[in-house]
Structure formats: C-alpha cells, structure tokens
Amino acid sequence: MIRKPVVAGQFYPGTKNELEEMIDYCVQHKYGPGNQTQKDEEIYGIICPHAGYVYSGPTACHSYKAISSKNPELVIILGPNHFGVGKDVATMTNAQWETPLGLVEVDSEAAQKIANESEYIEIDEFSHSKDHSLEVQIPMLQSMLSNKFKILPIILRDQSLEMAKDVGNAVAQIAKSKNTMIVASSDFTHxxxxxxxxxxxxxxxxxxxxxxVEKFYNVLIEKRVTACGYGAIGSVLIACKKLGATKGELLSYSTSGDVMGDTSSVVGYGAIKFI
Incomplete structure (x- = not known):
C-alpha cells in the first residue's frame, strides 16, 4: 500500500519545487543551521519538532544537518498519535510513504521484528492514517540524506514511562543490526x-x-510541561543510551513566537542530538 500524505500543502508545500525551496529557506533562516560543517562523530539519534515548516522547520534542520553525512540504511521515526486512533503503539508493513519528493519504503522485516521484540508494538496501518508527527519528518530526511534509506514508523498513543522503556529497548535491538538513525518527533511547550x-x-x-528518563518524566509531570511527543522522546533516549550514547546536545531551541513575532501564545521547538 501507499501511505498518501495527509498534510502536504498545509504543514509543508505540496509540490516538489516549492518543498525543496522551503527546506532551503529553513536551512538558511536566521534560526536555521546555515552552512555550518558537521563534526565527524557518532550520532545515535535526534529529536526534531513536527509543526508547520514555517514555524519549526529552521530548528528541525539543525538535527537533520547534523546527520546529513551519516547515510543510514534505516531511519526509525517515533512520534505521538495526536488523533488517538488505532493501537497503543503501532508500526506498519508492506507500505511506502509518499511525499512530494517521492516514495520511501517501510522496512517490513524490521517492523515485523520489532513487533515480535516489543510487548506493545502492533502492526496497524490505521493508527498511521491521520497523523502528521511522522509524515513531516520524511521530506526533511529525503532532502538532507544523500543515500536511499528505508523507514520504520512507530506511532505512540500510550506514552507512559513503562511503554517508553519497552519501545526504547526494542528500538535499540533493531538499531544494532544495521546502520540506523533514530528520530523522536516532538514539539515542546504548547x-x-x-x-x-x-x-x-x-x-x-x-x-x-x-x-x-526518570527525571525527564518527573519534570514533565511536576511542571506540567505540554510537550506532545514525550513518549517518543523517552523511548529514543532509552534506545540511544542502550546503544552507547552518553549525552544529549542541544543544537537549537526556538519558539513560534521567536520565529513569527507573536509572543502571546507560542509552541516550543528543540533540536537535540544524542552522542
């Protein structure tokens, strides 16, 4: 099956040329990474925002620029299920995701493996039918990575700590078997x-x-931080740690208010790499 884009023309431009121009604009934006060269270091995973490109694209580009020379065969993308449809945690098989930049194949073998590895991850296309949290990451990957890659999309309706531990450990198992990049899709305060x-x-x-990860969940609850993809962040943090990462590094932080000028009600965006 082909998973058609649901937010092309809304969150990002719907045509190839305009989309390429928009990503270039985000890179060169004053909140974007510009032409800075990347360090030669092992990066296990990244955190990226998932709002409309005009708001969060410049910040997201920092994370993607950091991995642009890594040539992963597989990109595991985790994000929150904003619509609450389908299963608690879902991946999918026998599918390609379409964007204006072309098709990206789902790694069905990895999806089957992770569903067997995890207590919670199920195979369910419907869970992926409406959401933008994974979709908006794919054109960025297509644009920034020079090689052909497959994706393993994982969408979380349940974002509890217990779930993050299970999913994070399962992701680490899959990531060990091939050259993999792990992406947590989340915005911060809303x-x-x-x-x-x-x-x-x-x-x-x-x-x-x-x-x-325990402290992360404690702060989230105590301060009532309205980060939407906290389970994705928790899972990726656990997976990267298991794979050998020792710290996260903040590449960029901005809000929609910083970017657009209206500071009364904003959404926060962070770009982080795990090294």
Whole structure:
C-alpha cells in the first residue's frame, strides 16, 4: 500500500519545487543551521519538532544537518498519535510513504521484528492514517540524506514511562543490526506565553541532555510541561543510551513566537542530538 500524505500543502508545500525551496529557506533562516560543517562523530539519534515548516522547520534542520553525512540504511521515526486512533503503539508493513519528493519504503522485516521484540508494538496501518508527527519528518530526511534509506514508523498513543522503556529497548535491538538513525518527533511547550515556554522547556531539556528518563518524566509531570511527543522522546533516549550514547546536545531551541513575532501564545521547538 501507499501511505498518501495527509498534510502536504498545509504543514509543508505540496509540490516538489516549492518543498525543496522551503527546506532551503529553513536551512538558511536566521534560526536555521546555515552552512555550518558537521563534526565527524557518532550520532545515535535526534529529536526534531513536527509543526508547520514555517514555524519549526529552521530548528528541525539543525538535527537533520547534523546527520546529513551519516547515510543510514534505516531511519526509525517515533512520534505521538495526536488523533488517538488505532493501537497503543503501532508500526506498519508492506507500505511506502509518499511525499512530494517521492516514495520511501517501510522496512517490513524490521517492523515485523520489532513487533515480535516489543510487548506493545502492533502492526496497524490505521493508527498511521491521520497523523502528521511522522509524515513531516520524511521530506526533511529525503532532502538532507544523500543515500536511499528505508523507514520504520512507530506511532505512540500510550506514552507512559513503562511503554517508553519497552519501545526504547526494542528500538535499540533493531538499531544494532544495521546502520540506523533514530528520530523522536516532538514539539515542546504548547500555547503559553513566550518567556514561560522558554523556562518550561529549559527545565525539560536538562534531563534529556543528561539522558535521565526518570527525571525527564518527573519534570514533565511536576511542571506540567505540554510537550506532545514525550513518549517518543523517552523511548529514543532509552534506545540511544542502550546503544552507547552518553549525552544529549542541544543544537537549537526556538519558539513560534521567536520565529513569527507573536509572543502571546507560542509552541516550543528543540533540536537535540544524542552522542
């Protein structure tokens, strides 16, 4: 089956030329990475925002620029299920995801393996039918990676710590078997005043950089930080740690208010790599 794009023309441009231009604009934007050269280091995974490109694209490009020379065969993308449809945690098989930049194949063998490995991950296309959290990452990957790669999409309706541990361990098992990049798709604080969003997110990013998943969940709950993909972040943090990462590094942080100028009600975006 072909998983057709559901937010092309909304979250990002619907035609190839406009989409390529938009990604280039995001890279060169004052909140984007520009032409900076990348360090030669092992990167186990990244965190990227998933809002409309005009808001979060410049920040997202920092993470993608960091992995642009890594040539992964497989990209495992985890994100939250905003619509709550389908299973608690789902991947899919025998599918290609379509974007204006072409088709990307799902690694069916890896999907089958991870469903067997995890107590919670099920194979279910319907869970993936409406959401943008994984879809918006794919054109960025197509644009920034020079090689052909497959994806393993994992969408989380249940984002509990227990679930993140199970999913994170299963992701690490799959990642060991081939050259893999792991992506957590999440925005940070939602619809708060700009300076408050900055301080909330600073508190939450700290345990991410320390790779302390329990502390991350504690801060999330105590401060009521409205990061939507916290389960994806938790899972990726656990997987990267298991694979050998020792710390996270904040590449860029901005809010929609910083980018667009309206600071009364903003959404926070962070780009982080695990090394």
């Amino acid at each position: 619809y708060e005043e700009n300076s408050f969003a900055h301080s909330q997110d600073k508190s939450l990013i700290e345990p991410i950089l320390e790779m302390n």
